[in-house]
């Protein structure tokens with residue numbers, strides 16, 4: 844089943860088609876970025892000026908294209924956060940690393956955490972449930 848991603852602030856669906864559309868900012872560069880809705884797929888599309896400004900470890904800021912709020916995790920400000928809507932079920936949360944080149948995504952459903960990406964082991968002690 845297709846995951847529906849939404850802004851945790853205004854609940855706008857961020858993947859009305861297939862890819863997740865966000866605003867991304869790094870230093871003075873700002874643009875749109877398309878992310879894969881498939882957890883663990885870290886391919887993305889953004890404009891070439893922005894792409895060229897990025898280097899490994901660059902800390903990106905993601906924001907909602909509708910309400911402009913920053914999509915930053917409450918648990919760790921190095922992570923971005925989106926909601927995943929599932930009809931008839933409690934919303935889940937996805938957290939992904941804001942560091943360019945860092946492949947770490949967590950999907951949290953309140954009881955369980957699913958992890959995706961080659962860098963998740965770095966975060967194995969992390970508490971994404973909050974305390």
Ligand SMILES: [Zn+2]
Pocket residue numbers: 850851852853854855907908909910911912
């Ligand atoms: Zn929003």
